[in-house]
Amino acid sequence: MAAPLLSSLCCRHSLRHCSPRRFARNDLSFFRSLSTSISSEKSLVLSHVNEDAGVAILAMNRPPANSLSLELNEAICTSLKEIDTNPKIQSVILASTNPTIFSAGLDVTELISPDDQRLPKFWNSLQQVYIDLYGSRLAIIAAIQGHAPAAGCMLAMACDYRIMYGGGEGSTVDGRKRKSHIPTIGLNETQLGIAAPPWMGQLLVRTIGFRPAERALALGTLFPPMEALIEGLVDDVITEESFSPSADTIHALEKLLPDPIRNQALSLVMQKAFQEAELYAKISPQARVASKLVTRSESLKDMIASREADTEYFCSFICQDTVQKNLKKYVEALKKKSKSK
Numbered sequence: 294m295a296a297p298l299l300s301s302l303c304c305r306h307s308l309r310h311c312s313p314r315r316f317a318r319n320d321l322s323f324f325r326s327l328s329t330s331i332s333s334e335k336s337l338v339l340s341h342v343n344e345d346a347g348v349a350i351l352a353m354n355r356p357p358a359n360s361l362s363l364e365l366n367e368a369i370c371t372s373l374k375e376i377d378t379n380p381k382i383q384s385v386i387l388a389s390t391n392p393t394i395f396s397a398g399l400d401v402t403e404l405i406s407p408d409d410q411r412l413p414k415f416w417n418s419l420q421q422v423y424i425d426l427y428g429s430r431l432a433i434i435a436a437i438q439g440h441a442p443a444a445g446c447m448l449a450m451a452c453d454y455r456i457m458y459g460g461g462e463g464s465t466v467d468g469r470k471r472k473s474h475i476p477t478i479g480l481n482e483t484q485l486g487i488a489a490p491p492w493m494g495q496l497l498v499r500t501i502g503f504r505p506a507e508r509a510l511a512l513g514t515l516f517p518p519m520e521a522l523i524e525g526l527v528d529d530v531i532t533e534e535s536f537s538p539s540a541d542t543i544h545a546l547e548k549l550l551p552d553p554i555r556n557q558a559l560s561l562v563m564q565k566a567f568q569e570a571e572l573y574a575k576i577s578p579q580a581r582v583a584s585k586l587v588t589r590s591e592s593l594k595d596m597i598a599s600r601e602a603d604t605e606y607f608c609s610f611i612c613q614d615t616v617q618k619n620l621k622k623y624v625e626a627l628k629k630k631s632k633s634k
């Protein structure tokens with residue numbers, strides 16, 4: 294079912310595959326052609342399909358924080374590709390097995406004293422995750438129950454719809470009562486002494502608009518749920534007051550969710566994500582994909598064209614002494630904070 298690869302986007306990309314004529318055809322082939330053939334460690338993501346509903350789940354599963362390592366990036370791409378080959382599936386819920394962290398962004402340990410063979414591969418794998426999500430023929434719904442800083446926010450922005458948990462005292466995240474948890478989302482790179490790469494920064498610009506993005510990028514702002522909603526960074530914020538679950542949705546979710554996260558059928562965010570996924574799955578795929586091409590093809594084409602230069606820039610930037618110093622300090626502070634809990 295999946296069309297031939299675009300001469301492997303993970304290495305090199307040629308614009309001839311993305312000619313304007315091709316986009317004009319408004320078919321599914323552009324999105325299919327963005328698939329990859331990376332093989333990976335599957336347990337880093339849990340995925341499953343509910344063919345009756347036309348919906349799949351792809352849950353990131355890399356404790357403790359779903360930080361994006363080379364292997365997790367590859368696993369996301371592989372899993373998405375598998376889902377893509379199932380013609381009965383039109384929507385995917387991108388979620389996390391961790392109820393308080395969606396994804397902590399890049400695994401910062403990948404950036405410290407990096408191996409010079411692995412670093413470009415690592416960056417390529419992140420670019421590929423973006424290309425595969427943003428350019429997917431599937432409608433992808435982000436179920437953001439927990440924190441989504443930096444590349445975690447990028448994952449959410451690359452989806453078609455974003456639903457965030459609103460937090461609050463005594464609220465339920467996975468159906469059980471727990472203490473207050475208020476997730477945040479945003480591109481906080483400047484807080485680490487680094488800058489978001491151009492394609493990630495531009496994705497924020499396209500999502501929330503030029504001036505708000507300019508300020509948020511400079512300050513490295515992490516938005517709590519309601520602020521994220523007001524800015525347009527997420528499409529919906531779910532609290533117990535704002536959403537009433539239906540028995541049918543819970544039943545369909547129980548059919549969809551793999552064993553280790555079946556209890557998330559009781560999560561309001563997951564329930565809303567499922568309803569949204571069903572909504573997208575009911576639209577004619579040709580029409581839905583054609584409309585996605587209208588808004589996404591140009592920026593994807595640009596990103597793909599500058600991919601190699603982006604990797605070169607990233608590798609040389611990360612290896613600078615001051616950047617290494619900043620990153621080491623940041624990781625020490627992160628570890629100290631975690632130990633002091």
Ligand SMILES: CCCC/C=C/CC(=O)SCCNC(=O)CCNC(=O)[C@H](O)C(C)(C)COP(=O)(O)OP(=O)(O)OC[C@H]1O[C@@H](n2cnc3c(N)ncnc32)[C@H](O)[C@@H]1OP(=O)(O)O
Pocket residue numbers: 357358360393394396397398399400401402440442443444445481482485487488489490606607610627628630631632
């Ligand atoms: C041209 C250059 C472009 C570079 C682009 C960069 C994009 C990026 O994505 S950079 C990464 C940015 N990510 C962050 O700044 C997030 C850091 N993490 C946090 O702020 C918090 O962990 C959290 C808000 C996500 C969650 O807080 P919570 O209190 O629930 O958990 P913690 O106790 O802080 O963490 C648990 C555990 O996870 C480890 N960890 C957290 N984040 C990362 C990470 N990004 N990489 C690696 N490891 C991470 C943390 O150290 C804890 O581990 P230990 O218990 O073993 O210490």
